[in-house]
């Protein structure tokens with residue numbers, strides 16, 4: 001039996017790089033009247049937790065599929081990160097050496113829909129029969145993509161309006177799209193180069209609100225407003241780093257050479273904001289290195305001595321933690337190590353994150369060596385989850401949504417299970433920013449996002465529009481709840497890969 005539907009159409013607007021606190025602060029000041037109205041009359045949460053790492057791809061990817069990375073060949077999304085090395089075991093046929101995917105390159109972005117793989121589905125692929133529309137949305141598998149006339153926030157939303165006015169422009173059955181996803185990238189650009197507190201960034205959010213107001217007008221004029229849900233979300237929040245540092249010379253001094261996928265040469269590939277994602281050569285570039293290989297790494301520089309890479313990376317300025325996987329991990333069961341230092345003695349400590357199961361059935365537990373790095377023990381809600389028992393993502397969400405490192409015990413294994421993930425993650429927690437990618441320091445702007453701190457992990461979550469949508473204030477939710485919630489409004493069931501759950505359940 002099909003579920004009852006409350007609306008016939010949904011429009012999801014993803015505004016890149018908006019911290020929940022900043023958006024609702026502007027709402028409170030009356031600067032975003034249209035978004036305020038949608039939120040007031042429908043569902044809203046000022047505490048929606050995104051994925052870790054808090055970086056555009058994967059966070060944006062995960063919103064559109066309602067799921068996370070995972071053991072990619074079997075389940076989850078094939079996009080674990082903005083930058084990844086395409087490692088597979090056994091090595092993929094026909095490829096001489098693994099590729100490097102760079103989410104900053106236009107030609108690479110065109111590969112995103114195939115990178116996703118067959119084990120997860122976009123909201124379009126999950127929504128049954130109908131017309132599906134993407135306005136600049138990069139994860140558009142299953143929909144018709146319209147490019148904006150200009151790459152402005154207004155133009156991207158105007159494109160959606162035009163199709164509602166005249167659907168036969170692109171849909172021969174003349175029906176308006178059942179699901180629309182519009183992606184607004186300009187806010188992210190302004191956040192990195194100017195900052196979240198800059199007038200131009202705030203002005204862009206106000207432009208976005210005006211464009212949403214215009215879209216609502218069109219929906220009313222064309223008679224679709226009552227039957228359309230509008231979802232508003234962001235992929236991640238942000239932070240301002242205390243220091244910016246050029247790390248390139250340090251890697252050169254250590255003799256570490258950039259991996260070149262055309263030649264198969266080199267020692268490492270890394271992308272570093274405040275969080276560093278390090279890939280090193282294993283027995284070859286198709287294989288991840290073992291723990292021993294990382295401890296006794298031989299660089300390709302002539303006459304090089306063995307490097308202990310853990311010690312090498314601990315000398316990077318501001319490093320506060322390091323994650324790496326155990327050699328014996330399987331997709332169903334495994335251990336991720338969290339190395340950090342005792343605040344008083346400086347002694348190195350090794351905490352353990354253990355996982356079992358996958359997808360919606362993944363459970364994890366956190367076993368600190370002494371005092372827990374995440375300081376979960378200091379908060380009543382989270383302290384009782386340091387109980388040696390395994391917990392689901394929604395249990396972690398309930399326990400940690402108010403504090404730094406929300407749901408991180410669940411998220412780190414989901415990242416590391418993917419063979420396309422890196423070997424070692426480092427983080428300075430926003431103290432130092434490096435702007436280093438694939439052998440070059442590219443950016444010196446201190447504004448960024450990637451860390452597990454609350455300010456980078458919390459986004460707005462709003463669903464409104466149609467008066468059929470119940471009025472609901474959620475104390476917390478997660479970004480992967482958006483797709484199953486919108487599908488529930490449409491009376492459709494999510495794909496089995498979806499980890500989020502409908503907020504209407």
Ligand SMILES: [Zn+2]
Pocket residue numbers: 016017055056057188235236
């Ligand atoms: Zn982003």
